[in-house]
Amino acid sequence: MYTVADLKKGLKIILDGDPYLVVAFDFVKPGKGQALYRTKMRNMINGSLLDRTYRSGESFEPASLEERTMEYLYKEGNHYTFMDQQTYEQVVMEEETLGDAKNYLLENLKVEVMLFGEKAIGISLPNFVNLRVTGTEQWAKGDTSGNDTKPATVETGYALRVPPFIEEGELIVIDTRTGEYSTRVKG
Amino acid sequence: MKIDALWLRANVIKAIRDFFWERGFLEVETPLLIPANAPEEHINPISTLPSWQLQTSPEICMKRLLCSGHQKLFQISRCWRSDERGSRHLSEFTMLEWYRAGSDYQNLMTDCEELLQYVAAVCLSDSRCFVYNSVRVNPFAPWKRISVQDAFLRFGQVDVWDCLRKGIYEEILTAVVEPALAGFDSPVILMDYPAELASLARTKPENVELAERFELYVGGLELANGFSELNDPVEQRRRFEEANCSRRSAGHAVLPLPEPFLNTLATMPASAGIALGVDRLVMLTAGANSIDEVVAFTPEEL
Numbered sequence: 388m389y390t391v392a393d394l395k396k397g398l399k400i401i402l403d404g405d406p407y408l409v410v411a412f413d414f415v416k417p418g419k420g421q422a423l424y425r426t427k428m429r430n431m432i433n434g435s436l437l438d439r440t441y442r443s444g445e446s447f448e449p450a451s452l453e454e455r456t457m458e459y460l461y462k463e464g465n466h467y468t469f470m471d472q473q474t475y476e477q478v479v480m481e482e483e484t485l486g487d488a489k490n491y492l493l494e495n496l497k498v499e500v501m502l503f504g505e506k507a508i509g510i511s512l513p514n515f516v517n518l519r520v521t522g523t524e525q526w527a528k529g530d531t532s533g534n535d536t537k538p539a540t541v542e543t544g545y546a547l548r549v550p551p552f553i554e555e556g557e558l559i560v561i562d563t564r565t566g567e568y569s570t571r572v573k574g
Numbered sequence: 575m576k577i578d579a580l581w582l583r584a585n586v587i588k589a590i591r592d593f594f595w596e597r598g599f600l601e602v603e604t605p606l607l608i609p610a611n612a613p614e615e616h617i618n619p620i621s622t623l624p625s626w627q628l629q630t631s632p633e634i635c636m637k638r639l640l641c642s643g644h645q646k647l648f649q650i651s652r653c654w655r656s657d658e659r660g661s662r663h664l665s666e667f668t669m670l671e672w673y674r675a676g677s678d679y680q681n682l683m684t685d686c687e688e689l690l691q692y693v694a695a696v697c698l699s700d701s702r703c704f705v706y707n708s709v710r711v712n713p714f715a716p717w718k719r720i721s722v723q724d725a726f727l728r729f730g731q732v733d734v735w736d737c738l739r740k741g742i743y744e745e746i747l748t749a750v751v752e753p754a755l756a757g758f759d760s761p762v763i764l765m766d767y768p769a770e771l772a773s774l775a776r777t778k779p780e781n782v783e784l785a786e787r788f789e790l791y792v793g794g795l796e797l798a799n800g801f802s803e804l805n806d807p808v809e810q811r812r813r814f815e816e817a818n819c820s821r822r823s824a825g826h827a828v829l830p831l832p833e834p835f836l837n838t839l840a841t842m843p844a845s846a847g848i849a850l851g852v853d854r855l856v857m858l859t860a861g862a863n864s865i866d867e868v869v870a871f872t873p874e875e876l
Contacts, residue, residue: 392657414660417752418789418799419771420744421616422658440745443657444825 406450490545604635613829705861706793715760729754756794775801800848
């Protein structure tokens with residue numbers, strides 16, 4: 388168990404059954420008065436922020452979180468299934484939990500899955516993923532409209548802007564941190 | 575950045591010394607390692623040698639000097655309080671304390687005005703304003719004085735006695751009253767505390783439920799705590815024992831009583847004394863939001 392004296396930025400604790408990350412902390416002690424511990428915490432499942440003030444004597448359960456490398460298997464409805472290649476253990480995550488990460492999930496992609504007990508609460512992706520363009524308009528030669536990008540769709544269904552010279556069927560590199568086109572994969 | 579802060583710190587400390595020397599105060603040094611501090615419910619001393627403690631404030635020794643006939647005293651010394659660490663707190667910090675025989679807390683309020691104006695004139699550039707959390711505070715503007723009762727009513731629409739009964743005094747003070755005090759462009763004196771919040775202070779002659787205690791706030795930052803001194807040894811012993819009772823029920827160590835202090839307290843003339851956080855005064859002078867910015871090293875850097 389943690390006590391209020393352990394509170395600091397970065398600490399992970401369990402509140403009302405959910406894991407929370409302490410994102411801001413201050414010690415407050417008015418003249419000769421009782422000490423107060425002010426925190427701002429982020430719910431690690433839904434991202435919501437919470438302000439809580441504690442007095443000395445309170446204690447907290449540490450949130451034990453584990454990150455494991457898993458492979459993305461398939462999607463069914465809005466449920467995404469991942470598997471640990473060592474133990475063959477599978478976890479399922481909802482689209483909502485994945486957020487933008489779903490845009491880059493191609494079968495067999497290796498990701499880091501954050502586990503809170505048995506429950507998968509998030510994934511971290513490689514910074515760059517390769518995805519094939521499944522739809523984009525032909526670049527009209529001599530186009531002088533000044534547009535330096537055009538819309539394209541990749542095999543996961545994600546839509547983004549790419550340079551005009553990219554053609555359907557090409558493999559491109561996307562930066563998962565920004566969601567933007569990075570470069571083309573020279574075949 | 576830190577080099578500038580250290581120059582500023584040295585200048586502030588020199589200005590404080592000059593201020594009190596010019597006014598005929600005797601600068602004293604009293605032992606930092608003592609057998610007993612004044613027991614307080616919410617202040618935890620650091621023990622070093624078996625049964626000895628680092629001082630949480632030089633008050634016990636300085637008041638004994640008042641008992642032996644000294645009239646005007648000041649000291650700049652290190653103090654230690656266990657488990658206090660935040661943007662305004664260090665476990666080891668620098669305290670200025672000064673004492674006046676034949677005076678009460680009103681005289682100390684005047685001292686505070688003159689001291690802050692002196693430090694501002696010497697250490698601040700043209701603006702002559704202290705800054706905390708981007709709030710500019712002019713020590714040359716007329717200072718505001720407001721009672722604790724009025725502050726709770728005016729800023730929180732609550733009764734301070736009611737807050738004490740419900741155990742939410744600190745929450746209302748820090749979440750409502752102190753932020754409201756940050757709205758003033760001059761320093762603010764919060765005065766006349768409920769007697770139970772001033773274990774070493776004299777109560778007001780006309781109302782024993784209020785103590786002649788005040789706190790100085792600059793930009794919402796608590797800077798100094800002063801009061802008319804209690805010099806009744808029987809009452810003082812009772813309050814120390816009460817503090818120890820509260821400590822015991824809160825699971826804190828019961829603290830030894832400063833017996834030589836209690837034994838001489840009856841000879842102390844009517845006096846007033848005050849403690850001012852030097853690190854915080856440097857923060858205000860530097861416009862720093864964290865105490866980390868104005869010390870040579872934080873504990874985490876050691």
